[in-house]
Amino acid sequence: MALSRLASELKKKRPFERVEDEAYLNLVRTAQWLQHDTERLLRPYGLSEATYNVLRILRGVQSDGALGLPSLEVASRMVTRVPDITRLVDRLIKRGWVERTRTDADRRVVLVSITGKGLEVLKELDGPLVNCVVRQMSKLTQAELIELNRLLEKARDGLTPPCEEENEKQPEADL
């Protein structure tokens, strides 16, 4: 039996025992290749995927009229889990791309907002980023991309979101 591409890449002698194992590894490997490629584009601008994601979120909401978002709200909208949004924002502030503003209504909250300088960086990156992702996906047809999206969303249906796992209620013994 011929080995799959993945099995060959990993120099495995035997095929995978379960198609589930193969799916897991294909997913992780493909995502990492994509991210590594994208980070290579972002690094010269002093951005990582995470910090870039923060800027994109803020540009989105502010273009719809919002003044900004509370830190945790930013974190909850990110593509990947970020357990330390404070220092992620710190780095962006140091660059002058975002600001923190204490709100008066609830003084616990800080609104994080993108600055003009931040918008400029994003603008510079818009074109290159679109080219990058389109190139990355260029081997798949539109129909295949749609099917891929369907399968990935369906797969996530069976997973616990990393951000909510603290709510792992144990069966709660009667008192």
Added chain:
Amino acid sequence: MALSRLASELKKKRPFERVEDEAYLNLVRTAQWLQHDTERLLRPYGLSEATYNVLRILRGVQSDGALGLPSLEVASRMVTRVPDITRLVDRLIKRGWVERTRTDADRRVVLVSITGKGLEVLKELDGPLVNCVVRQMSKLTQAELIELNRLLEKARDGLTPPCEEENEKQPEADL
């Protein structure tokens, strides 16, 4: 137009402009959820996905008769890129799960091999790990998993492997 599941998760107001963008983010997000879930299983054993991967590779080759593998050969067989295999192996040595052996034929090379103790840890984990990945993929049918694998491998066809990118030959001016 109804938003995709991903767009809703990210609280986007508008659908994605390109199906490519959506595929990229779905891939990264799904992979991260999977990995986070798996690491939660491995952590109590003192393992990360990377160190676990090293042990699996070594068990594989040694069960086929090899004495071990050179560090860089281990790195090249890993699912994800590892730019610091030395200290990854260091950590496994500290736990007593692998060993380093200098070879006489080529004294630059060290053979990394899994120990009996390492094999024991893997054995303990075999069952739980299979359960974990099968559960993770349980929303997809076998046919869907096969299709997912096909799409992911096809997508990788268009990508530069992270490990080989140093060979980015610039157009090489004539001399």
Added chain:
DNA sequence: ACACAATAGATGTTAAAACATATATTTTGT
């Protein structure tokens, strides 16, 4: 044989991720 390039790993250093815990503020229940 000898200079030089190539290869295999190791090391130094910086930045970022991960997790637990702390502080400040607001909300809730009585």
Added chain:
DNA sequence: ACAAAATATATGTTTTAACATCTATTGTGT
């Protein structure tokens, strides 16, 4: 109104990732 719980963010600490650089050894070409 007030103690206690909940919320929003910040901080301290440890581990790991990432990158560049360095050493030791082997291979190559003349």
